[in-house]
Amino acid sequence: MTSERQAVGAIVFDEAGRLLLIRRANPPSQGLWSLPGGRVEAGESGEQAVVRELLEETGLAGVVVDEVGTIRLPSPDGGVYFVRDYRVHVADVGDLAAGDDADDAAWFSVGALRDAATSPGLVDALIDWGVIDS
Numbered sequence: 001m002t003s004e005r006q007a008v009g010a011i012v013f014d015e016a017g018r019l020l021l022i023r024r025a026n027p028p029s030q031g032l033w034s035l036p037g038g039r040v041e042a043g044e045s046g047e048q049a050v051v052r053e054l055l056e057e058t059g060l061a062g063v064v065v066d067e068v069g070t071i072r073l074p075s076p077d078g079g080v081y082f083v084r085d086y087r088v089h090v091a092d093v094g095d096l097a098a099g100d101d102a103d104d105a106a107w108f109s110v111g112a113l114r115d116a117a118t119s120p121g122l123v124d125a126l127i128d129w130g131v132i133d134s
Contacts (some may be wrong), residue, residue: 009037
């Protein structure tokens, strides 16, 4: 029997329309660019988890706008992550700094996003959800 774990991701754009990504320091997708996010801890809502993960991984404080979409991803131990991605507004993007599970954090234009080494399915999911244009 495989276990399903709850996880979240933060979709954050700056005023220039660039998307915030972190380079993952740990599996899954270690070394690839992805949305800031991670596991939902016991007693947390998805909204609480995504705000916490965003702060831990980027140093940015945000407010959830809405839930954008969900995806199921395999975990390294054979389980499954059920990931809910949320659009998050960040008022002050000046203090961006990678932390916790992130090796780096950066803003990507949509064009640069398509050329970046991103986690599997990220760009396709963002297109399917209407977050970025195809």
